[in-house]
Structure formats: C-alpha cells, structure tokens
Amino acid sequence: MNKLGAVDIATVLRREIAKGGYQKHDRLPSSRRLAETYGVARNTLREALRHLEREGLLETRPGSGTYVRYQPDNSTVPVIESANPLELIDARFALEPHICRLGVLHGRREHFQTLEALCESMEQSVDDPLAFAESDTEFHRVLASATRNNLLIWIIGQINAVRSMDEWMRMRHLTLGPQIIAQYNVQHRLILEAIRAREPERAANRMKEHLETARLSLTRAADT
Amino acid sequence: MNKLGAVDIATVLRREIAKGGYQKHDRLPSSRRLAETYGVARNTLREALRHLEREGLLETRPGSGTYVRYQPDNSTVPVIESANPLELIDARFALEPHICRLGVLHGRREHFQTLEALCESMEQSVDDPLAFAESDTEFHRVLASATRNNLLIWIIGQINAVRSMDEWMRMRHLTLGPQIIAQYNVQHRLILEAIRAREPERAANRMKEHLETARLSLTRAADT
DNA sequence: CAAAACTGAACCAATATTGGGCCAATATAG
DNA sequence: CTATATTGGCCCAATATTGGTTCAGTTTTG
Known part of the structure; x- marks a missing residue:
C-alpha cells in the first residue's frame, strides 16, 4: 500500500467533506485522533489540515477544534x-x-x-x-x-x-x-x-x- | 504477452488521467512503486513520466513526488x-x-x-x-x-x-x-x-x- | 549482427515525515 | 471560580522517502 503523505491525507479529507461525510459546522476529530486513524504523524496531518484551510474548506480555532466551513454544492458534486x-x-x-x-x-x-x-x-x-x-x-x-x-x-x-x-x-x-x-x-x-x-x-x-x-x-x- | 515499454506506460497513465483515475492535484505513487506495479524498471517508468510531463499532464517536484496537473474537460451538458x-x-x-x-x-x-x-x-x-x-x-x-x-x-x-x-x-x-x-x-x-x-x-x-x-x-x- | 531499448543497482540532493516536547487557548468538571 | 483535560500551534533533530543521475549488463528489435 502507498505511504500516505500530507497531500494524500488532504485529498482524502477533501473528498470526505465533498461527499458530505463531514458537513458544515461539524467539528473534525482532534488532530491527534485523526493522525492516529490515518496512521500518520500529527505534524503530517496538521500539514494536510493547513492545505484545506488555505482552500477555505476548514476553519481552525486553537484550543477548540477545526471546523468544516464548506457546504458541498449538490449541483457541482453530482x-x-x-x-x-x-x-x-x-x-x-x-x-x-x-x-x-x-x-x-x-x-x-x-x-x-x-x-x-x-x-x-x-x-x-x-x-x-x-x-x-x-x-x-x-x-x-x-x-x-x-x-x-x-x-x-x-x-x-x-x-x-x-x-x-x-x-x-x-x-x-x-x-x-x-x-x-x-x-x-x-x-x-x-x-x-x-x-x-x-x-x-x-x-x-x-x-x-x-x-x-x-x-x-x-x-x-x-x-x- | 507483449513486453511493456516507456511509450506504453505513458499511454496507460495518460488514459488513466483522462478517465479521472488520477485527478488534478493528486500525487501519483512514487516512481519506484509505479515501476513495480507496472512490472517495469524505474528508468523506463521515469521515461514515461517525462513524456507526460512534456505534454503538460504532470508536474514533478524532486523530493516530493509527481502531481497531476490536468483536469479532464467534463462539460458534456446541454x-x-x-x-x-x-x-x-x-x-x-x-x-x-x-x-x-x-x-x-x-x-x-x-x-x-x-x-x-x-x-x-x-x-x-x-x-x-x-x-x-x-x-x-x-x-x-x-x-x-x-x-x-x-x-x-x-x-x-x-x-x-x-x-x-x-x-x-x-x-x-x-x-x-x-x-x-x-x-x-x-x-x-x-x-x-x-x-x-x-x-x-x-x-x-x-x-x-x-x-x-x-x-x-x-x-x-x-x-x- | 548492430542499434536501440530496457534492466537493475547504486548513489545523490531535495524534500517530507516522524516523534517528541512544550506552549497558549479553550472547554469541561467539580 | 478553579483545577484539569483537551485542543491547536510551534519547534527541532533524526530518519525515511522521493525524484535525478549514472552506468554496466541484458534483452528486444530491425
């Protein structure tokens, strides 16, 4: 199996969000937990989250969590x-x-x-x-x-x-x-x-x- | 079965990308892994990637990976x-x-x-x-x-x-x-x-x- | 046969990932 | 309100992975 990198994690999460697995205003699991579930170091996972944040999909509030800031458009995501x-x-x-x-x-x-x-x-x-x-x-x-x-x-x-x-x-x-x-x-x-x-x-x-x-x-x- | 050459691998990958198997901003598997999965030497595979890069389908960043830089035109609407x-x-x-x-x-x-x-x-x-x-x-x-x-x-x-x-x-x-x-x-x-x-x-x-x-x-x- | 293509291996430099520790902001339990 | 747990933010040195390159040997092709 492929070794997962930050970019890969980012695309996985991006698709998960697009598919509606995580919906708007949902709080993602903590970075540590996510890192564990994807079998990757926390730094790597944070790098992935940083990507998604730059893309405007996520909003992260220190001390609180990272939140989905995107509503999948049903017309563009067939x-x-x-x-x-x-x-x-x-x-x-x-x-x-x-x-x-x-x-x-x-x-x-x-x-x-x-x-x-x-x-x-x-x-x-x-x-x-x-x-x-x-x-x-x-x-x-x-x-x-x-x-x-x-x-x-x-x-x-x-x-x-x-x-x-x-x-x-x-x-x-x-x-x-x-x-x-x-x-x-x-x-x-x-x-x-x-x-x-x-x-x-x-x-x-x-x-x-x-x-x-x-x-x-x-x-x-x-x-x- | 026919032995696969660089051009063949390039063709296979090109179709895979056009079909959307690899989407924009996706990172391809590493050259070593790709070489293995297609049963071909890494040099041959790199030659294939070089073709696709010249065609503008891929972008390769040393030390990081090679990335898809192409979005298939999916506008078959009206x-x-x-x-x-x-x-x-x-x-x-x-x-x-x-x-x-x-x-x-x-x-x-x-x-x-x-x-x-x-x-x-x-x-x-x-x-x-x-x-x-x-x-x-x-x-x-x-x-x-x-x-x-x-x-x-x-x-x-x-x-x-x-x-x-x-x-x-x-x-x-x-x-x-x-x-x-x-x-x-x-x-x-x-x-x-x-x-x-x-x-x-x-x-x-x-x-x-x-x-x-x-x-x-x-x-x-x-x-x- | 000769040219071309492919192989397999080694080595390099660039980059990414890791795992750990520590901090400040926030949330939660008492 | 306070103590505690949890969260994201940040830094660092060690290690792993990646593409880039070279080269001698083998296979395929013409």
Missing part, C-alpha cells in the same frame, strides 16, 4: 461520482436491455459494423484487461448510439463516466481475468447477433444474461 | 435540453419498468405511503392538469426513490428536468384532458397495488402499459 458498482449494474439492468430493443428498431448498418469491429478488438484483448475494458465501454456506448435517442445516449455517457475511484478500479482489476473476458466476448457476440437478426426480445434477454454475469463476478470479487 | 417528448418516452420505457421491479425489492413503507398520498392528490386533480402534472412527476420521482439506488434517482431527476421544458409543457396541455387523467390515475393505482403486493413483474408490466398509454396520447396529440 451524485453520479459516488455511485457504487452495484448501483451501477442495477442502472444498466434497467437501461441496456431496452436499449437493445431500440437498437434493433433504429440501428443502422454503420452501428453494427462498429460493434463488429469492437467485438474483434475485444477478442484480441483476452490478456489485456485494460484494453478490453476500454473497448467494452465503447461497445455499450455504440449500442446506445444505435437507438438514435439522444437522451439515452447521454445517459449512457454519464454512466460510463462514473469514476468512483478506488472501489471501482479495484473491482475491475479483480474481476477481469482472461476467462471472464472470454465469457463476456461470447455474450457480446450473441447480443450483436440477435440485434442483427432483428430480434429485439432475444437481444434484450441476452443483454440481461450478460449483465447478470457481470453482477455475479462483481459480487464474487466483493466477497474476496 | 444535450439533454434538446430531447423531444418521444425520445423521453423511450427513455422512460427503458427505465421505469425496471425501477418498478427494484422498488418492489427495496421500497419501504414510507415510500408506499407517499405514493398512496400522491395517488389521492392526483385523483382530486382530474380537472386541474397543472396540479396533476406536478403530482405525477413527483409520483415517478418517489418511485425511483423506492429503488434506493442513487444513480437511478439521479437519472430520473435529470429526466424530470427535461419534462419541464417548453415543448413538453405545450404537449401536456394538449394531452391532459380529464379522461386521460382519469385513465392515468387508474394505472397509477394498479402500479402501486402491484408493488405493494410485492409482484415485480406485474408492476413492471403495468408500468409498460402506462407508458404505452402516454405514448399513444402523445402521438395522437402530435397528429393534431
């Missing part, structure tokens, strides 16, 4: 950033099967060609989780494009932009082994096939299976 | 404002049936009580399209809350923001006659009933019927 992987899978469960149906109805040849190319790209990335993940995201994005519904395209874009940091990243690395990737590839193929055959319900069902697989490997990874 | 009513119905078609299912699974008594109250409110607004529309929007919002999935709640919130746009408002006045409202009320009741009976599929199907009705009255209005 909930979307704090979404967890399981919420995300549920959201995709709601959206993507129907996106498949609409893709069958409104998709054009160029969409299907792009999806085909992405399938091939993913099949060549069995041993490269990073490249696979990228193509996978793109696959679902193009699928949304096939609906030609700007609202849905936008929503999927937002969902793909979920970058809920550590948790999600760790999950990804844990879950994307070669055999999982291989399974995903088969499922992507089946979905694309059903769409090209213009069978909306079959495409939707295969998407459901795909997402069920994804959820399973997520929960399995979470048990680790 | 598409949602140009959504038309039919796109919107399709999006709701994707989302709301599954929201019903999740509402059955995760909804609590207070959600159902609120929905109950909203039904009553709507039933007393048969002759007041404006009041009805307001409660109707709220009904679907609370339904989303019942999933207790913040991502879905957020998405529905965004969609409701679209519903309040001009074009939609005009449509509303065209479509919302007393007998349509009455029909909606019946359907809302049926949906709520199925959810309370903990029957996810029935609830989802009734929602589909409801949305189908809404789509019909929309297209009829568009023909006028």
Whole structure:
C-alpha cells in the first residue's frame, strides 16, 4: 500500500467533506485522533489540515477544534461520482436491455459494423484487461448510439463516466481475468447477433444474461 | 504477452488521467512503486513520466513526488435540453419498468405511503392538469426513490428536468384532458397495488402499459 | 549482427515525515 | 471560580522517502 503523505491525507479529507461525510459546522476529530486513524504523524496531518484551510474548506480555532466551513454544492458534486458498482449494474439492468430493443428498431448498418469491429478488438484483448475494458465501454456506448435517442445516449455517457475511484478500479482489476473476458466476448457476440437478426426480445434477454454475469463476478470479487 | 515499454506506460497513465483515475492535484505513487506495479524498471517508468510531463499532464517536484496537473474537460451538458417528448418516452420505457421491479425489492413503507398520498392528490386533480402534472412527476420521482439506488434517482431527476421544458409543457396541455387523467390515475393505482403486493413483474408490466398509454396520447396529440 | 531499448543497482540532493516536547487557548468538571 | 483535560500551534533533530543521475549488463528489435 502507498505511504500516505500530507497531500494524500488532504485529498482524502477533501473528498470526505465533498461527499458530505463531514458537513458544515461539524467539528473534525482532534488532530491527534485523526493522525492516529490515518496512521500518520500529527505534524503530517496538521500539514494536510493547513492545505484545506488555505482552500477555505476548514476553519481552525486553537484550543477548540477545526471546523468544516464548506457546504458541498449538490449541483457541482453530482451524485453520479459516488455511485457504487452495484448501483451501477442495477442502472444498466434497467437501461441496456431496452436499449437493445431500440437498437434493433433504429440501428443502422454503420452501428453494427462498429460493434463488429469492437467485438474483434475485444477478442484480441483476452490478456489485456485494460484494453478490453476500454473497448467494452465503447461497445455499450455504440449500442446506445444505435437507438438514435439522444437522451439515452447521454445517459449512457454519464454512466460510463462514473469514476468512483478506488472501489471501482479495484473491482475491475479483480474481476477481469482472461476467462471472464472470454465469457463476456461470447455474450457480446450473441447480443450483436440477435440485434442483427432483428430480434429485439432475444437481444434484450441476452443483454440481461450478460449483465447478470457481470453482477455475479462483481459480487464474487466483493466477497474476496 | 507483449513486453511493456516507456511509450506504453505513458499511454496507460495518460488514459488513466483522462478517465479521472488520477485527478488534478493528486500525487501519483512514487516512481519506484509505479515501476513495480507496472512490472517495469524505474528508468523506463521515469521515461514515461517525462513524456507526460512534456505534454503538460504532470508536474514533478524532486523530493516530493509527481502531481497531476490536468483536469479532464467534463462539460458534456446541454444535450439533454434538446430531447423531444418521444425520445423521453423511450427513455422512460427503458427505465421505469425496471425501477418498478427494484422498488418492489427495496421500497419501504414510507415510500408506499407517499405514493398512496400522491395517488389521492392526483385523483382530486382530474380537472386541474397543472396540479396533476406536478403530482405525477413527483409520483415517478418517489418511485425511483423506492429503488434506493442513487444513480437511478439521479437519472430520473435529470429526466424530470427535461419534462419541464417548453415543448413538453405545450404537449401536456394538449394531452391532459380529464379522461386521460382519469385513465392515468387508474394505472397509477394498479402500479402501486402491484408493488405493494410485492409482484415485480406485474408492476413492471403495468408500468409498460402506462407508458404505452402516454405514448399513444402523445402521438395522437402530435397528429393534431 | 548492430542499434536501440530496457534492466537493475547504486548513489545523490531535495524534500517530507516522524516523534517528541512544550506552549497558549479553550472547554469541561467539580 | 478553579483545577484539569483537551485542543491547536510551534519547534527541532533524526530518519525515511522521493525524484535525478549514472552506468554496466541484458534483452528486444530491425
């Protein structure tokens, strides 16, 4: 694990405050206690607090404590950033099967060609989780494009932009082994096939299976 | 698997930064640690960092660390404002049936009580399209809350923001006659009933019927 | 084969962190 | 009100960590 420095502590606390873990006028735990909980010397922690104070997030009153002096703006801190992987899978469960149906109805040849190319790209990335993940995201994005519904395209874009940091990243690395990737590839193929055959319900069902697989490997990874 | 070189590492890190895995002012792990995690010599990794520094993505302070000096442009906003009513119905078609299912699974008594109250409110607004529309929007919002999935709640919130746009408002006045409202009320009741009976599929199907009705009255209005 | 790239190790200077002690301001208990 | 505990503020010397640099040996590439 990374050795924590003042800057790191500062960012952790900054995000905690932004997320609402510490709210306005709350008093933070004492510097000594915070130092202990983050496993860091008090001086280091004080350096972190000094950063946040310069940024105007905190106000420190000697002898009393340090207080949160910031109200997270709900419009600039989208909930979307704090979404967890399981919420995300549920959201995709709601959206993507129907996106498949609409893709069958409104998709054009160029969409299907792009999806085909992405399938091939993913099949060549069995041993490269990073490249696979990228193509996978793109696959679902193009699928949304096939609906030609700007609202849905936008929503999927937002969902793909979920970058809920550590948790999600760790999950990804844990879950994307070669055999999982291989399974995903088969499922992507089946979905694309059903769409090209213009069978909306079959495409939707295969998407459901795909997402069920994804959820399973997520929960399995979470048990680790 | 391919041996990784400096350029590859640079690419990986560049994507990681663009994706937001490392955000502005974050400190990267130390060169030694990064070298280890990517399975590469420290010199190679430093070469990669040098590339990214030349590109202006990073700033390195000897003795301290290397820091991200780049904020990905995240301003993909106003598409949602140009959504038309039919796109919107399709999006709701994707989302709301599954929201019903999740509402059955995760909804609590207070959600159902609120929905109950909203039904009553709507039933007393048969002759007041404006009041009805307001409660109707709220009904679907609370339904989303019942999933207790913040991502879905957020998405529905965004969609409701679209519903309040001009074009939609005009449509509303065209479509919302007393007998349509009455029909909606019946359907809302049926949906709520199925959810309370903990029957996810029935609830989802009734929602589909409801949305189908809404789509019909929309297209009829568009023909006028 | 030869050039280029990567490796692994050592060493350096700059900076950060540590752990300790002590102080003054504030809060709390009696 | 007073005694005591807790809080942040500050300083210091020892130590750890970080990026910067060099170089001989190995691997990969063309």
